Amino acid sequence: MSGYIKANGTIDESGINTLLEKYKNDDSFLFCVYTTKFCCTHFRPIEDTDHILEIRLFDKHGELKAVRANIGREFVWRYINDEEVAKEYIYDEVQYLDAAKNDSAEYTAIGGGHYEMPEAGFERFVIRHYGEYDDDGMFSLKDFRIVKLLREEEKWNGK
DSSP, X not given: OXXXXXXXXXXXXXXXXXXXXXXXXXXXXXXXXXXXXXXXXXXXXXXXXXXXEEEEEEOSSEEEEEEOSSTTSOEEEEEEEGGGOOGGGEEEEEEEOSOOOOSSSEEEOTTSOEEEOSSTTEEEEEEEEEEEEOTTSOEEEEEEEEEEEEETTOOOOOO
């Protein structure tokens, strides 16, 4: 297990909400990829565990990610916590959402798709990449997580 991963394992869909409860806090957001849609919301228990393929429970301190390749299989999960990760092993970037501006939590992608956000006003998100240096000093990315959703006026200072 890499230094930035604090816990990992497998779990079936009946235990996914219990796992989420273990790692959630008051600032947690939930990003879910289903077979037919994706959404990002404030934390809430997942009602349709049958059709979910990927879950990311995140805040500025860490992320629980659970994924599975197909419906009916177990989830493989990992939990990242940034408290003990040296700054030289992380790289942050800000990415824009693919959405036309609106005043609703229901976003419409520029290409026409629809998705749900926790509330109106988010236009960017912060992605944190984790990497390692090899014996030749070359840095390679190994994993990433969602850190924070940003509103139009918010700046990212790495904290």
